[in-house]
């Protein structure tokens with residue numbers, strides 16, 4: 001199933017934020033998928049999940065984030081928290097990729113959308129657990145840089161861990177895996193689940209570059225939480241693209257020894273794409289074919305083991321970011337529905 005909620009879509013330019021996420025990324029992916037599935041003769045209700053949106057409580061957020069950080073987000077500290085998470089003020093106190101005078105929406109609206117988006121990621125898990133194909137792709141979510149006391153890397157609330165903690169609190173699952181395919185290390189997720197045997201994390205990411213170029217030790221002498229290890233970290237250095245798929249396959253094989261989780265969240269960022277529009281992802285340049293193979297390998301691995309899988313879009317920047325999602329999602333929908341034609345065109 002696919003979960004698509006235009007109401008939770010966040011167009012950063014509406015807030016004066018000039019980070020190059022195409023404003024129509026989710027809509028474009030949805031429209032392309034709809035065309036492909038219609039060509040297969042599939043009625044919408046076979047592949048489109050339409051649960052009523054739910055509202056998360058502050059307690060849902062407090063399972064994951066600190067009381068002080070929640071107070072900022074729900075109070076007068078929201079704007080400053082957003083400026084920090086999106087790095088919108090430079091070292092000289094000047095706006096950086098930020099034009100507040102062009103904003104047409106308030107930061108309160110941004111946070112409301114973040115909460116709705118987070119709720120949708122949770123609902124993707126519920127859908128994956130309840131539908132026969134055991135698969136749901138939320139066309140949003142994946143804020144893996146959200147930490148206990150702060151957000152960074154364009155992430156305010158870590159929807160992945162919020163979703164897992166809520167599913168655990170409701171006894172829908174006991175254990176979970178997070179398989180993070182985004183170009184950037186899933187640092188917030190690793191730090192938020194450190195030492196917790198019930199959540200196993202795997203992250204395959206750029207060996208160098210943000211967040212692994214931050215100072216390892218802060219001014220207070222405390223280590224930066226971005227360096228907390230995932231259970232399986234798979235760094236890929238510039239020029240090692242040919243090693244990417246074999247290393248992911250080995251990583252998945254290692255996960256296989258960890259039992260069967262109640263649910264797997266897959267952070268499906270396509271910012272390793274060679275045509276990605278974020279300059280800082282340039283050290284990992286996978287082709288369209290490699291990205292689609294990555295996603296099929298991950299989907300098949302979970303599907304073959306009967307593990308419910310909820311996918312999130314995560315990073316993917318610039319005008320061509322929609323491209324890798326489409327054949328990957330079409331394949332996953334087709335296979336989860338048991339269709340025999342599994343060769344969507346790339």
Ligand SMILES: [Zn+2]
Nearest residue numbers: 182183184315
């Ligand atoms: Zn990323």
